[in-house]
Amino acid sequence: MSIFHTRTRRFAVAALTTVSLLLAAAPAQADGEDAGAVAAFLRQAMATARFEQVLDLAPPGSPQARTLSQEVDKEARTPADHARLFASAADPEPIVQQPQLDVTVLELDRYGKPVSSGTVLMSPQHPQGIVVPVDRDFHTTQVRWRQWDDSGWYANQGKGTIDIVPGRENAPIDFMSPYPASVLKLMVAFGVLRLADQGELGLDDTYAYEPTVVSPLCGGPTSNTVRAYLDAAITSSANSAACALVKLLHDRGAVDGLNQTFQDLGLETMQLKNTNPANGGRWSNPVTMSSLDTAKLLALVNGVPGKAWTAPDGTPVTSAVLSPASRQVFKRLLAEQGFNDMLSTTNRCGAGYPAPGLPQQVAERWVAADGTVTVAGNKYGRDVRHCNQQAQVTFAHKTGWVGNSGADAGIVRSLPGKAGRHYIVVALTNLGTQYVDADRPAAEPGVLPVLYTEKLAQLGAAIDRYETTRYARLSKR
Structure with missing residues (x-):
């Protein structure tokens, strides 16, 4: 028996059917339209998805909300922990206001050079979404970026109080940036690979992780190669491995330098602070x-011929910020991501729920003899071999989730013989495990519960359809 009210359920099912039809019919770019069409499409697709229809399993004042507010390490809880916490939410409520979303599509030519982009922000202040103006360097000064505030999102109508980038007090758009969850591991991996390029460490060096404070997030002492820690942190999102790498950065006095490097590259919102x-x-x-900054970082990792853009201080930015060898390591790790369950949902191939997302191919390392996927002990229970055979793209990406954060960021490229597309997509949202669709079925025993609203997968599929058509037309010019 569903825990949701029957009337709410009927309404949501009808609404989701409408959403699917509208997203499928979203218009493609016409020849001659400027790059603003990407943002216009994205804004329409996000508004059409009706993210405000999700239900809140931990509404303000509930025991679940009070428990979540006590978290220090935001990612210490496991899916099983969240399932137990939210199981007691007998009567979830509609979300109180428009969710917070920050989504970018950065289009690349066949060589990896950024050619156009669209960034759309959605919040209680901008319930239909607002397009972020960017200059020729894919940079903006038009947003006053604010740090995420868990309780403040409810109490202050989605408005933040702590500035991320100084000097933006008069920017016309005020936006509280969602916590990136495990997508932050992109910054960590970038920092470690930079140290390797500088000769400060070797990827096959052994690092003894010896925390002086043991936490539920990080666990106790371990010893492994830097390469193995990187693999675990990215491909199976192991928090213990990522903690080891963050401590390694601190041990080498490299955290402040990493944050300054992001500033020097013009990626001003990217900050690994307070760890x-x-x-x-x-x-x-x-x-x-x-x-936007995450998409640009991934463009550098992917490889940009020549100058990628000019930093605010006038310095040309190129992919030489990482060596070719380090970029290959980074891309391979992203390509072997195990958690394909937000913008892409191939791990749940053929399920009635959630909806299909990006038509991605799952890395073979996760596929068992019976076709099912298990990542770090998390079982998906669906045979993905048919979806792998029908896949259209590779998606080299990193996902993340906590109760009030759902994130996905990656590089999409068409598989050989499939319709062309080449782009980067990043979605940072507050729609983590705390928020669910009204028609989400009960979890199967022994199977990882669906962690995100399927509206995010529907958005991913709509973006891919649009980019397929757009790439074909752009390639004719």
Whole structure:
């Protein structure tokens, strides 16, 4: 028996059917239209998805909300922990206001050079979404970026109080940036690979992780190669491995330098701040990323011929910020991501719920003999072999989730013989495990519960359809 009211359920099912039809019919770019069409499409697709229809399993004042507010390390809870916490939510309520979303599509030519982009922000102040103006360097000064505030999102109508980028008090758009969750591991991996390029460490060096403070997020002492820690942190999102790498950065005095490097590259919202040097933990709201800056970082990792853009201080930015060898390591790790369940949902191939997302191919390392996927002990229970055979793209990406954060960021490229597309998509939202669709079925025993609203997968599929048509037309010019 569903825990949701029957009337709410009927309404949501009808609404989701409408959403699916509208997203499928979203218009493609016509020849001659400027790059603003990407943002216009994205804004329409996000508004059409009706994210405000999700239900809140931990509304203000509930025991679940009070429990979540006590978290110090935002990612210490496991899916099982969240399932137990939210199981007691007998009567979830509609979300009180428009969710917070920050979404970017950065289009690339066949060589990886950024050619156009669209960034749309959605919040209680902008319930239909607002397009972020960017200059020729894919940079904006038009947003006053604010740090995420868990309780403040409810109490202050989605308005933040702590600035991320100084000097933006008069910017016309005021936006509280969602916490990036495990997508922050992109910054960590970038920092570690930079140290490798500088000769400060080798990827096959052994690092003894010896925290002076043991936390539920990070766990106790371990020893492994830097390469193995990187693999675990990215492909299976192991928090313990990422804590080891963050502590490694602190041990080498490299965290401040990493944050300055992001500033020098013009990625001003990307900051790995307030983490604990004692154990590499304390991942919380001072860790910030915007979708636009994350997309640009991934463009550098993907490889840009020549100058990618000019930094605000006039310095040309190129992919030489990482060596070719380090970029290959980074891209391979992203391509072997195990959690394909937000913008892409191939891990749940053929399920009636959630909806299909990006038509991605799952890395073979996660596919068992019976076709099912298991990642870090999390079982998906669906045979993905048919979806892998029908896949259209590779999606080299990183996902993240906590109760009030759902995030996905990656590089999309068409598989050989499939319709062309080449783009980066990043979605940072507050729609984590706390928020569900009204018609979400009960979880199967032993199977990882669906962590995100399927509206995010529907958005991913709509973006891919649009980009397929757009790439075909752009390639003719």
